[in-house]
Amino acid sequence: MAATMHAFADGAELARKLADNVAASLAAAITARGTATVAVSGGSTPKRFFQELSTRDLDWAKVTVTLVDERFVPADNPRSNHLLVAENLLQNKAKAANFLPLYQAAASVEDAAKLASDATATIGNPFDVAILGMGGDGHTASFFPGGSNLKAALDPKTPRGIITMEADGAGELRLTFTFSSLQDAKLLVLHIEGDSKKDVLTKAEGAGDEAEMPIRAILRRAASPVEVYWAP
Numbered sequence: 001m002a003a004t005m006h007a008f009a010d011g012a013e014l015a016r017k018l019a020d021n022v023a024a025s026l027a028a029a030i031t032a033r034g035t036a037t038v039a040v041s042g043g044s045t046p047k048r049f050f051q052e053l054s055t056r057d058l059d060w061a062k063v064t065v066t067l068v069d070e071r072f073v074p075a076d077n078p079r080s081n082h083l084l085v086a087e088n089l090l091q092n093k094a095k096a097a098n099f100l101p102l103y104q105a106a107a108s109v110e111d112a113a114k115l116a117s118d119a120t121a122t123i124g125n126p127f128d129v130a131i132l133g134m135g136g137d138g139h140t141a142s143f144f145p146g147g148s149n150l151k152a153a154l155d156p157k158t159p160r161g162i163i164t165m166e167a168d169g170a171g172e173l174r175l176t177f178t179f180s181s182l183q184d185a186k187l188l189v190l191h192i193e194g195d196s197k198k199d200v201l202t203k204a205e206g207a208g209d210e211a212e213m214p215i216r217a218i219l220r221r222a223a224s225p226v227e228v229y230w231a232p
């Protein structure tokens, strides 16, 4: 499915517009079935968008927020995506939302992935909204080049759920939704900012293996249209 580029003058305008569109998608889901789900990414890019979305007026008590991926650290660790979301999205009106963490206090990251898969299976699929980021190496979610479970993560036959990932560029051990869990979100967004990330996207849209730039799996094989939100 081709990607559609939505370019904005700056990050503030992008955050406002993306928050409006995500809020509209969530409100439509609530109208249609009484609940809504959104999976968001961590990193530095989404902070301003989270803060904007937190102010939007919708029935947040009917929304479940979860993470596209998580570092295998507890929520009080500064590297935690849960902490990032708690401090920036689950505030203001969005404070009433339900949050489903991926991190689980378990004996191993594999045990945590199983627990997280079981927990996240309860919210249904596909996601109403999934917001992906992208690293400078072309990773998205925790689909890192050279990742320990990259082949399985990108395999469309791998069942929906959470799997583990270990990679040089990942820092901590990771917990990540699989490609199959994310690729059919009703609103599938790739949120990137800066000229260098735009150059990375251009390279990813060219020829080359998915394993070299895993974002290619989403750009080339996602069932849903990929909506790219970019600002300089």
Ligand SMILES: O=C(O)[C@H](O)[C@@H](O)[C@H](O)[C@H](O)COP(=O)(O)O
Pocket: 041, 042, 043, 044, 045, 046, 068, 069, 070, 071, 081, 132, 133, 134, 135, 136, 139, 140, 141, 142
């Ligand atoms: O846990 C994470 O870090 C994210 O889920 C990851 O996939 C992120 O989206 C990219 O690494 C981009 O991160 P930046 O926004 O910081 O460039």
